[in-house]
Amino acid sequence: MQYSEIMVRYGELSTKGKNRKGFIDRLGSNVRKALHEYSEVKVQANRDRLHVSLNGANSDAVMDRLKMVFGIQNFSPSIKVDRTFEATAETAEQMVREQIKPGMTFKVNTRRSDHDFPIDTNEMNTRLGGYLLEKFPDLKVDVHQPDLVIRVEIRGNGIFLTSQVVQGAGGLPVGTGGKGMLMLSGGIDSPVAGYLGMKRGVSMEMVHFFSPPYTSQQALAKAKELTGKLARYSGSIQFLQVPFTEIQETIKEKVPEGYLMTVQRRLMLRLSAALAIQRHGLAIFNGESLGQVASQTMESMLAINDVTTLPILRPVVSLDKTEIIKIAKDIDTYELSILPFEDCCTIFAPPSPKTKPNLERTRTYEARLDIDGLMQRALDGVQVSEIKAGEEFLNNQEDVFAELL
Numbered sequence: 001m002q003y004s005e006i007m008v009r010y011g012e013l014s015t016k017g018k019n020r021k022g023f024i025d026r027l028g029s030n031v032r033k034a035l036h037e038y039s040e041v042k043v044q045a046n047r048d049r050l051h052v053s054l055n056g057a058n059s060d061a062v063m064d065r066l067k068m069v070f071g072i073q074n075f076s077p078s079i080k081v082d083r084t085f086e087a088t089a090e091t092a093e094q095m096v097r098e099q100i101k102p103g104m105t106f107k108v109n110t111r112r113s114d115h116d117f118p119i120d121t122n123e124m125n126t127r128l129g130g131y132l133l134e135k136f137p138d139l140k141v142d143v144h145q146p147d148l149v150i151r152v153e154i155r156g157n158g159i160f161l162t163s164q165v166v167q168g169a170g171g172l173p174v175g176t177g178g179k180g181m182l183m184l185s186g187g188i189d190s191p192v193a194g195y196l197g198m199k200r201g202v203s204m205e206m207v208h209f210f211s212p213p214y215t216s217q218q219a220l221a222k223a224k225e226l227t228g229k230l231a232r233y234s235g236s237i238q239f240l241q242v243p244f245t246e247i248q249e250t251i252k253e254k255v256p257e258g259y260l261m262t263v264q265r266r267l268m269l270r271l272s273a274a275l276a277i278q279r280h281g282l283a284i285f286n287g288e289s290l291g292q293v294a295s296q297t298m299e300s301m302l303a304i305n306d307v308t309t310l311p312i313l314r315p316v317v318s319l320d321k322t323e324i325i326k327i328a329k330d331i332d333t334y335e336l337s338i339l340p341f342e343d344c345c346t347i348f349a350p351p352s353p354k355t356k357p358n359l360e361r362t363r364t365y366e367a368r369l370d371i372d373g374l375m376q377r378a379l380d381g382v383q384v385s386e387i388k389a390g391e392e393f394l395n396n397q398e399d400v401f402a403e404l405l
C-alpha cells in the first residue's frame with residue numbers, strides 16, 4: 001500500500017512531566033536527522049504523537065530508519081483519505097484484502113480528535129465493522145483479542161487509517177541525558193555498553209586507545225567502523241583516538257608484571273576523565289562485566305576507579321557473555337567485534353595479571369611514572385573525527401584477509 005504518513009507513539013516520554021516538551025523537541029530533531037536524506041519527508045512533533053508525512057517517500061525505507069531512533073515506543077504506517085465514510089470504507093476494505101487469512105478475527109478502533117465530524121466513534125466502529133463483514137463473510141469480530149485491528153483516526157485535515165503497529169527502539173531520545181565518554185575497544189562488550197547508554201538518552205563520544213606499531217591501522221579502522229554502526233542510533237558520533245604507545249612502553253619498563261594491567265587501566269581512565277572534562281562529558285562508560293576477566297573484579301575496579309571522581313557507568317555489568325553477544329548480534333556489531341585485530345590491551349597483557357590488585361601498591365607503582373608528562377603528550381596527540389551513521393573504514397576484504405594471514 002502507498003502510505004501517506006507514519007504515526008509515531010512516544011514511550012517513556014509521556015511520563016517526563018515538565019521536561020516533556022524538551023524531550024519531544026529533541027525526538028523531533030533526532031527523527032529529522034535520521035531521515036535527512038528524504039527531503040520530501042516532513043516531521044511534526046506534537047504533544048501526544050509525532051507525524052512523519054511521507055509525501056511520496058518509500059515507507060519501508062523510512063520505517064527502517066525510525067526503528068533505530070530511541071524514544072519511540074511504536075509507530076504505524078497510515079493512509080490519509082478524504083473525510084467521508086465512503087473513502088474510509090474503501091481503504092479499510094483494501095487493507096483487509098491485503099492481510100486476510102482464513103478464520104481471521106478483527107475489530108475497528110476509532111479515535112476522533114475532530115469532534116465536529118458528524119460520525120462519532122461508536123457509529124464509525126459499527127458502520128465500518130458492518131461494511132467489512134459484508135465484504136468478507138469469513139471475517140469474525142473479536143473485540144478482546146483480534147488478529148487485525150483497523151484503526152481509524154478522524155482529524156481536522158483528513159481521516160487516517162492504519163492496521164499495523166511496529167515496535168520501536170524504546171528508550172529516551174539521544175541527547176536528553178547529557179554527554180558521556182565511552183571507552184571503546186574493538187571487543188564485543190564496549191559497543192554494547194555504548195548502545196545501552198545511548199538508549200537511555202546519552203549522547204556518546206568514543207574514546208579509543210591505540211598503540212602503533214603494536215596495533216595495526218586495521219585495528220583502528222575496526223574501532224571506527226564499530227562507531228559507524230553505533231552512529232546509526234544517533235546520526236553521528238565524535239571519535240577520539242588517543243595515542244597510547246609511550247604510556248604502555250613506559251609502564252612495561254617500570255611497573256611489576258602483575259600490576260601492568262591495573263596501572264595501564266588507570267592511565268586509560270585518567271585520560272578518559274581528562275577528555276570528559278575538556279569536552280563537557282558528565283560520565284565515563286565502559287564495557288566491563290563483573291567477573292568476566294581479570295580486570296573485572298570489584299577489587300580491580302576499586303584500584304582503577306581511584307583516579308577519578310567522575311561516575312563510571314557499566315551498562316553490561318551484570319549481563320552474561322551470552323546476553324551481551326545477543327545484543328551485539330541484534331545491533332550488528334558482533335561480526336566486526338570478532339575480527340581478530342590485536343587491541344592494545346591484549347598485546348601488553350601480562351600472562352597472569354593480579355585479579356585482586358592492592359590499592360596502595362597500585363598507587364606506589366604508578367608513582368614511578370611521570371604521569372603529568374605522559375598524560376600531556378597523549379592528550380596533545382588526540383585526534384578527533386566525526387563518524388557518520390553506517391560509515392565504513394575497513395579496507396576491502398582482500399586487505400583485511402591479508403593481514404589476518
Ligand SMILES: Nc1ncnc2c1ncn2[C@@H]1O[C@H](COP(=O)(O)OP(=O)(O)OP(=O)(O)O)[C@@H](O)[C@H]1O
Binds near residue numbers: 185343
Ligand atoms: N583500546 C581501548 N580503547 C578504549 N577502551 C578500552 C580499550 N581496551 C579496553 N577498553 C575499555 O576497558 C573495558 C574492559 O576491557 P577488557 O579488554 O578487559 O574487557 P572486554 O570484556 O574484552 O571488553 P571489550 O569486549 O569491550 O573489549 C572495555 O570494555 C573498554 O570499555
